[in-house]
Amino acid sequence: MKTIADIAKLAGVAKSTVSRYLNGGSVSEQMKKRLEAIIEETGYTPNTFAQSLKAKKTNMIGTIVPGLDSYETSQILTGIDNELRKWNSHMLVSNTNQNLARELELIYRLAKQKVAGIILLATEITEAHLQAFQEIAIPVLLVGQQHEEVHSLVHNDEEAGYAIGKYIIEQGHRRLAFLGVSEQNIAIGINRKEGFKRAVREANGCEVHFFETGFTMKEAAEGALAVFEGYFPSALICATDDIAIGAVKAAYKKGMHVPANISVTGFGGYSITEMMNPALTTVKLHFIEAGEKAARHIIKLANGEDIPKLIYSGFEIIARESVDKRFAPG
Amino acid sequence: MKTIADIAKLAGVAKSTVSRYLNGGSVSEQMKKRLEAIIEETGYTPNTFAQSLKAKKTNMIGTIVPGLDSYETSQILTGIDNELRKWNSHMLVSNTNQNLARELELIYRLAKQKVAGIILLATEITEAHLQAFQEIAIPVLLVGQQHEEVHSLVHNDEEAGYAIGKYIIEQGHRRLAFLGVSEQNIAIGINRKEGFKRAVREANGCEVHFFETGFTMKEAAEGALAVFEGYFPSALICATDDIAIGAVKAAYKKGMHVPANISVTGFGGYSITEMMNPALTTVKLHFIEAGEKAARHIIKLANGEDIPKLIYSGFEIIARESVDKRFAPG
DNA sequence: CTGAAAGCGCTTACAG
DNA sequence: CTGAAAGCGCTTACAG
Numbered sequence: 001m002k003t004i005a006d007i008a009k010l011a012g013v014a015k016s017t018v019s020r021y022l023n024g025g026s027v028s029e030q031m032k033k034r035l036e037a038i039i040e041e042t043g044y045t046p047n048t049f050a051q052s053l054k055a056k057k058t059n060m061i062g063t064i065v066p067g068l069d070s071y072e073t074s075q076i077l078t079g080i081d082n083e084l085r086k087w088n089s090h091m092l093v094s095n096t097n098q099n100l101a102r103e104l105e106l107i108y109r110l111a112k113q114k115v116a117g118i119i120l121l122a123t124e125i126t127e128a129h130l131q132a133f134q135e136i137a138i139p140v141l142l143v144g145q146q147h148e149e150v151h152s153l154v155h156n157d158e159e160a161g162y163a164i165g166k167y168i169i170e171q172g173h174r175r176l177a178f179l180g181v182s183e184q185n186i187a188i189g190i191n192r193k194e195g196f197k198r199a200v201r202e203a204n205g206c207e208v209h210f211f212e213t214g215f216t217m218k219e220a221a222e223g224a225l226a227v228f229e230g231y232f233p234s235a236l237i238c239a240t241d242d243i244a245i246g247a248v249k250a251a252y253k254k255g256m257h258v259p260a261n262i263s264v265t266g267f268g269g270y271s272i273t274e275m276m277n278p279a280l281t282t283v284k285l286h287f288i289e290a291g292e293k294a295a296r297h298i299i300k301l302a303n304g305e306d307i308p309k310l311i312y313s314g315f316e317i318i319a320r321e322s323v324d325k326r327f328a329p330g
Numbered sequence: 331m332k333t334i335a336d337i338a339k340l341a342g343v344a345k346s347t348v349s350r351y352l353n354g355g356s357v358s359e360q361m362k363k364r365l366e367a368i369i370e371e372t373g374y375t376p377n378t379f380a381q382s383l384k385a386k387k388t389n390m391i392g393t394i395v396p397g398l399d400s401y402e403t404s405q406i407l408t409g410i411d412n413e414l415r416k417w418n419s420h421m422l423v424s425n426t427n428q429n430l431a432r433e434l435e436l437i438y439r440l441a442k443q444k445v446a447g448i449i450l451l452a453t454e455i456t457e458a459h460l461q462a463f464q465e466i467a468i469p470v471l472l473v474g475q476q477h478e479e480v481h482s483l484v485h486n487d488e489e490a491g492y493a494i495g496k497y498i499i500e501q502g503h504r505r506l507a508f509l510g511v512s513e514q515n516i517a518i519g520i521n522r523k524e525g526f527k528r529a530v531r532e533a534n535g536c537e538v539h540f541f542e543t544g545f546t547m548k549e550a551a552e553g554a555l556a557v558f559e560g561y562f563p564s565a566l567i568c569a570t571d572d573i574a575i576g577a578v579k580a581a582y583k584k585g586m587h588v589p590a591n592i593s594v595t596g597f598g599g600y601s602i603t604e605m606m607n608p609a610l611t612t613v614k615l616h617f618i619e620a621g622e623k624a625a626r627h628i629i630k631l632a633n634g635e636d637i638p639k640l641i642y643s644g645f646e647i648i649a650r651e652s653v654d655k656r657f658a659p660g
Numbered sequence: 661c662t663g664a665a666a667g668c669g670c671t672t673a674c675a676g
Numbered sequence: 677c678t679g680a681a682a683g684c685g686c687t688t689a690c691a692g
Contacts (some may be wrong), residue, residue: 001379003670004669005669013678013679014680015669015671015680016672016678016679016681017677019672020671020678022673026677026678029680031677031678045442045668046670047668047669047670048384048443049379049380049382049668050379050383050668050670050671051669051670051671052670052671052672052684053377053378053379053380053383053668053671053685054683055670055684055686064552064675067403067408068407068408069405070404071399073404074398074403075399076400077423077425078398078399078425079396081423081425082425082427090422090424091422091423092420092421092422092423093411093421093422093423094411095406095412112378113378113420114379139557144575216603217601218603221605245602245605247609249605252607262477272547272575275547275576276549277582277607334687335685343662343663344663345664345686345687346662346664346665346687346688349686349687349688350661350662350688353687355661356661357662361661361662376685377684377685377686380684380686381685381686381687382686383668383669383670383684383685383686384687384688385668385687481684595675
């Protein structure tokens with residue numbers, strides 16, 4: 001392994017000159033050519049530890065995720081990694097396994113590793129988080145959740161909820177059920193629901209009941225069973241694709257056919273939804289693009305540039321087979 | 331931020347003594363107590379860059395994956411991360427996006443980052459790989475594929491293929507089809523199929539046809555359609571869960587019911603298989619445990635310990651609804 | 661068991 | 677534009 005001293009010796013100059021060349025400092029044209037050739041020839045690359053020791057900063061971006069095993073997370077990470085590569089930066093992934101204490105610990109730990117920035121796929125932002133962000137003094141970007149005091153990138157959940165609500169109403173459905181999650185989760189528990197409500201308010205003669213369940217397909221299957229007791233919606237709007245998958249499973253268990261007896265919609269656009277029987281109508285969130293956007297923005301923050309506090313990522317309705325057209329009664 | 335010099339001053343000793351304490355060198359009991367207290371109190375933690383600069387090695391383990399968006403990869407990464415945490419080590423994830431050239435590039439790049447070891451979720455090992463491993467002189471562990479010259483951890487694909495074959499035959503099926511992938515993939519394309527073949531050989535009067543398709547659900551759906559042309563197996567054994575999902579989809583498109591008209595099995599144990607209609611009978615591979623095992627072994631290698639060249643990870647048959655019992659003809 | 665000194669490979673004022 | 681020197685925070689022989 002060559003060091004900067006080797007290059008300097010080969011070029012017959014001081015190390016500082018080589019360093020200046022490497023970092024875009026003032027070096028004569030002639031010297032530039034000479035150094036460029038030597039570096040090219042020797043395949044020299046600076047030792048990142050020595051750099052980091054002085055500069056007290058790395059070119060790594062830390063990402064903290066609640067779990068590695070969801071479609072959403074995988075896609076977002078793919079996007080982040082895609083983009084970071086272009087910037088010659090690396091992604092350091094840490095998994096909290098849904099453990100809030102561990103999340104805080106990781107924030108401090110990444111700070112210690114001197115990452116240039118942190119992308120946090122957060123579920124909830126507590127006071128302790130805010131304090132941590134202050135202390136570490138490293139740029140942080142929230143993805144999927146928003147907080148007024150922190151840079152955030154979110155899917156436009158409210159708009160998306162509105163869009164799917166509007167779609168289902170346009171198909172003629174009027175007896176609706178919404179199967180969501182706890183309001184502790186702002187993006188999914190509140191915003192998606194609120195958007196849906198807005199669509200309902202704009203329509204005429206809708207009856208709608210709201211239900212709550214967990215995030216796993218299993219919990220959702222049970223949650224859906226509860227929906228079907230006593231109330232018979234013609235359409236069930238689910239707050240995530242996993243919930244919709246559980247709901248479809250529950251419907252079949254009850255002997256109901258989708259969409260003949262009940263229409264079901266998801267939220268997310270997981271690839272599996274296309275392969276279900278029937279294929280699921282859902283709101284596709286652009287996860288990969290969101291990850292790429294997040295990467296671009298955290299790099300800007302790391303470079304001291306300014307970015308908007310709140311950034312939106314796109315979505316689209318994917319109409320497939322799980323929703324029937326109804327002719328609205330009266 | 332405290333440095334080792336601060337601690338030394340507070341303790342009234344030389345930096346070397348503190349360093350020795352930190353690294354388990356010989357220090358008097360009394361001194362140990364004193365330093366322990368001071369370090370505890372100040373919350374001092376060594377600067378990893380300075381350590382790495384000297385030691386020329388980090389506590390990071392690099393992982394190279396072909397994509398972030400498969401269930402298998404997510405689970406394995408979860409296992410690796412779980413275990414690494416216990417060793418106070420970090421996981422650096424790099425995604426090749428199925429690009430072989432990029433895979434090689436990443437191996438060198440991780441070496442430059444001085445990772446303590448590399449876990450490679452490989453698809454194929456070429457001469458260029460072997461050469462790279464030599465050059466970087468960093469321990470490498472293959473996961474999911476094996477190569478005689480490299481430490482490898484694999485699912486016992488042959489045994490698992492045998493087990494699912496045996497299971498399906500025990501259920502009375504004799505007209506079989508196997509929907510696999512290219513033999514370029516040794517673990518999935520060859521070993522699973524060979525295990526299955528062994529089960530068939532041991533049984534009586536089986537008719538079996540072999541087919542090949544791609545890894546995506548979409549390709550598999552097309553591949554399955556090809557199976558159904560002209561041959562009518564009572565059971566279709568698929569080399570992965572994704573292939574089975576595609577096959578089920580294709581069967582429904584053809585108006586066939588699973589398992590009434592055709593039994594289908596998967597391979598992998600993806601969580602979604604439980605939620606399908608019908609729930610898929612499959613071979614569950616213990617991905618998380620495999621990841622944990624991989625992490626333990628790469629750490630051993632990084633510490634210069636010896637480990638077996640080839641390590642196996644477990645599996646189990648999960649019997650669910652997609653396979654019917656048949657009474658074997660004659 | 662403990663300490664002084666050199667060195668890991670860079671960067672960064674400061675002179676010239 | 678260029679160079680000599682100090683320093684980033686550690687570790688590691690070498691003495692004592």
